[in-house]
Amino acid sequence: MCHAVPELPEVETVRGDLEARVVGRCVVRASVTGARTVRRQRPTELCAALEGRAFSAIRRKGKYLLAGLDDGAVLVVHLRMSGQLRLVPAGEHAGGTAPHTHAVLGLDDASELRFVDPRTFGELFVTSEIGPDGVPTALSGLGVDPITDGLDAARLATLLRSRHTALKAFLLDQRGVAGIGNIYADEICFAARLRPDRRTESLRPDEVSRLRDAVLDVLAAAVAHRGSTLRDERYRDLGGARGSYQDHHAVYGRAGEPCLRCATVVVGSRVAGRSAHFCPSCQS
DNA sequence: AGACAAGCCTGTACGC
DNA sequence: TGCGTACAGGCTTGTC
Numbered sequence: 001m002c003h004a005v006p007e008l009p010e011v012e013t014v015r016g017d018l019e020a021r022v023v024g025r026c027v028v029r030a031s032v033t034g035a036r037t038v039r040r041q042r043p044t045e046l047c048a049a050l051e052g053r054a055f056s057a058i059r060r061k062g063k064y065l066l067a068g069l070d071d072g073a074v075l076v077v078h079l080r081m082s083g084q085l086r087l088v089p090a091g092e093h094a095g096g097t098a099p100h101t102h103a104v105l106g107l108d109d110a111s112e113l114r115f116v117d118p119r120t121f122g123e124l125f126v127t128s129e130i131g132p133d134g135v136p137t138a139l140s141g142l143g144v145d146p147i148t149d150g151l152d153a154a155r156l157a158t159l160l161r162s163r164h165t166a167l168k169a170f171l172l173d174q175r176g177v178a179g180i181g182n183i184y185a186d187e188i189c190f191a192a193r194l195r196p197d198r199r200t201e202s203l204r205p206d207e208v209s210r211l212r213d214a215v216l217d218v219l220a221a222a223v224a225h226r227g228s229t230l231r232d233e234r235y236r237d238l239g240g241a242r243g244s245y246q247d248h249h250a251v252y253g254r255a256g257e258p259c260l261r262c263a264t265v266v267v268g269s270r271v272a273g274r275s276a277h278f279c280p281s282c283q284s
Numbered sequence: 285a286g287a288c289a290a291g292c293c294t295g296t297a298c299g300c
Numbered sequence: 301t302g303c304g305t306a307c308a309g310g311c312t313t314g315t316c
Binding site: 036081082118119120121163164165169231232234272273 | 306308311312314315
Binding site: 005006007063078079080081082119121172174181182232234274275 | 288289290291292
């Protein structure tokens with residue numbers, strides 16, 4: 001329990017940090033030392049595509065970071081379970097490089113953008129194959145991003161009706177709504193007062209409406225708190241700071257504790273093969 | 285010491 | 301038969 005992994009709010013926080021600090025900066029040197037960090041192309045190919053290029057807009061789709069380059073290509077970063085991007089300012093390189101640093105981009109102001117990833121599930125790639133929406137075609141399987149694309153109840157109702165599965169499985173499936181992971185799926189179900197094991201096809205219009213509001217409200221609140229950093233410290237922002245939304249979790253990691261709404265004991269169980277936390281009294 | 289947690293992909297099994 | 305869903309395994313390692 002208590003395994004904070006970067007989801008949409010955490011990736012969005014890093015996206016904003018990158019936007020503020022690396023847009024306009026040029027990559028003067030790129031190196032990849034992690035054996036699994038770059039797997040869709042040769043690491044030398046990725047480095048060559050980055051060196052000499054400046055960052056333009058920084059975008060995000062679901063849990064993927066999209067760092068635009070001034071030649072139209074995009075550096076795609078997925079942090080997966082344990083990845084972090086850290087920007088180390090010029091003059092602060094003393095003390096060497098943290099363990100599990102798999103890629104380093106030296107920028108033209110002598111700062112360094114580092115990719116750190118103990119579990120090596122994360123990945124980087126550069127692509128020039130960009131769809132009309134500005135998202136790399138390699139990510140075309142992703143569904144709507146609730147923050148950048150918006151999410152209206154009619155669209156959500158259609159998506160829910162097209163699936164026959166547990167609500168939690170639907171929320172975790174990046175092909176429908178992109179960006180939600182295990183923590184926020186539980187928090188969204190609580191906010192919507194819906195059980196994570198409710199069948200998607202059984203949701204009434206008022207419940208779909210509550211779900212839509214919950215998705216947007218929970219994700220926006222988590223972004224406002226700069227994401228969740230739990231005990232494992234796995235998530236840090238670009239500067240190494242923690243998020244604070246973990247202090248606002250209503251159910252995730254709270255099995256056995258009283259529901260904040262009705263004081264019923266929060267249940268810990270498994271739904272769709274994943275740990276799930278919910279209040280058996282005020283979620284139905 | 286070993287089970288577990290995580291995201292995402294792949295392969296296979298199963299039900300309608 | 302085919303399609304969509306379910307489930308298990310793989311990848312990895314810090315934590316309990």
